[in-house]
Amino acid sequence: MHVERVADQNARKEHLMQQVRSDMALAGAQTLIEVLPNEKCFLKCITKPSTSLSAWEQGCLGHCMDRYMEAFNIVSRTYVQRLSQEAESMRGNSSSSSSL
Amino acid sequence: MTEKFDEATQKELTQFLLEEQKKERLQASVHSLTSACWDKCVTGSVSSRFARSEESCLVNCVGRFLDTSLHIVNRIESQRRAVAESSSNGLNA
Numbered sequence: 627m628h629v630e631r632v633a634d635q636n637a638r639k640e641h642l643m644q645q646v647r648s649d650m651a652l653a654g655a656q657t658l659i660e661v662l663p664n665e666k667c668f669l670k671c672i673t674k675p676s677t678s679l680s681a682w683e684q685g686c687l688g689h690c691m692d693r694y695m696e697a698f699n700i701v702s703r704t705y706v707q708r709l710s711q712e713a714e715s716m717r718g719n720s721s722s723s724s725s726l
Numbered sequence: 727m728t729e730k731f732d733e734a735t736q737k738e739l740t741q742f743l744l745e746e747q748k749k750e751r752l753q754a755s756v757h758s759l760t761s762a763c764w765d766k767c768v769t770g771s772v773s774s775r776f777a778r779s780e781e782s783c784l785v786n787c788v789g790r791f792l793d794t795s796l797h798i799v800n801r802i803e804s805q806r807r808a809v810a811e812s813s814s815n816g817l818n819a
Contacts, residue, residue, distance in 0.1 A: 631729070635729070635732065635735060636735075638731075639731065639735055639739065642739065643739075643742055646742075646743070646746055647746070650746060654753050654757075657757055662757065662760070662761055666761070666764055670768075670771070670772060686772060689772045689774055692774075693775075693776060694760075697764050697767075697776075698756065698757075700784045701759050701760045701763055701784060701788050704788040705755065706752075708789060708792055
């Protein structure tokens with residue numbers, strides 16, 4: 627009886643954690659693939675809106691979204707590198723290294 | 727009706743949520759930084775790859791952004807110290 631309850635609680639805990647993780651991943655992905663590039667790439671590629679998307683505009687949108695993802699990765703990598711550098715120097719040149 | 731989590735599990739979940747919030751804040755910073763640095767660095771038309779100069783601009787953009795925040799924090803801190811010092815001098819006089 628008690629064992630069952632513990633197992634049930636663990637399952638609910640895992641479920642909750644998984645829910646939080648996937649909600650966060652979804653929100654992050656949404657921001658990355660919809661909101662930001664949509665705004666940035668619309669500005670960059672659709673300079674003079676006409677009655678439909680031209681082939682050039684469609685090509686531009688494709689490149690733009692790829693470049694935006696790349697920019698996100700460059701920024702993310704550089705930012706995290708710098709943060710861990712700062713953390714390192716704050717610990718006064720301690721030898722241990724940590725991720726984030 | 728589900729039961730409440732026991733104390734140890736509650737603690738674990740709190741810790742988990744704090745960690746996730748930290749990640750969330752980091753993600754949010756990276757998103758806004760990407761947006762700002764994109765505007766500064768990707769000024770021409772986009773093609774199938776970044777120009778070398780655009781790529782280094784993005785890297786520099788992140789570095790200088792963080793330098794800027796540190797600079798601002800240090801400046802405010804030194805101003806705060808100067809005010810605190812002058813007011814304590816005033817009291818001593």
